[in-house]
Amino acid sequence: MIAPASGNGLPEIYINQYRDIAISEMKRTGVPASITLAQGMVESDYGRSTLARLGNNHFGIKCHNGWKGQTMRKHDDRRNECFRKYNSALESYYDHSDFLRSGSRYAFLFDLDPLDYKAWARGLKKAGYATNPDYANMLIRKIEENRLYEFDRGITSTVSRVQQTKPRETAPARTTEASTSVPAQSTAT
Secondary structure (H helix, E strand, O other): OOOOOOOOOHHHHHHHHHHHHHHHHHHHHOOOHHHHHHHHHHHHOOOOOHHHHHHOOOOOOEOOOOOOOOEEEEOOOOOOEEEEOOOOHHHHHHHHHHHHHHOHHHHHHHHOOOOOHHHHHHHHHHOOOOOOOOHHHHHHHHHHHOOHHHHOOOOHHHHOOOOOOOOOOOOOOOOEOOEEOOOOOOOOO
16 A cells, blocks of 8 residues: 555545556556656646546646637636646546557667656656646655556566557547636646
8 A cells, every 4th residue: 555645635636536547548558657656746736726527637638729628718837728628537647648658759768678657757748748847856755655667567568568569549528618717737738
């Protein structure tokens, strides 16, 4: 069992709720489960952020060109930015993996050792996933405080066989907008 780092139980609750999907996504796409969980914890404030609560967006992924799914609006780096909205947190987890796997600026990450969470964290920052200058260290701290690296072990033999899989198709949904103003977090750009 993973011990909560903060003493308030939020990390443990979040990890227990999402570890299986993070492990499954590591097997499917090669994105380390530790990185996925740490990003989910940081980006969604353990599922409590406005994006997570109202849009099931646990990774701060913005709309970008070509996004045909649901959306919501929120102030972030700029006012009233467009963020992806999902029907469930699981959809958000699937899309996060596919977002990294299909994005050319993240392609180099998949050449890294899947057990090297520090290189992955630094690589995400280098690729511009988040604007927070301390983003890589934030992820590394979450991983180490909660021993998330343990979820990556034993999966690496499966990951080494992961090919350039086609990302999961996300069915376009009706667009809805919710304009909210919350303090800016580090979000995917």
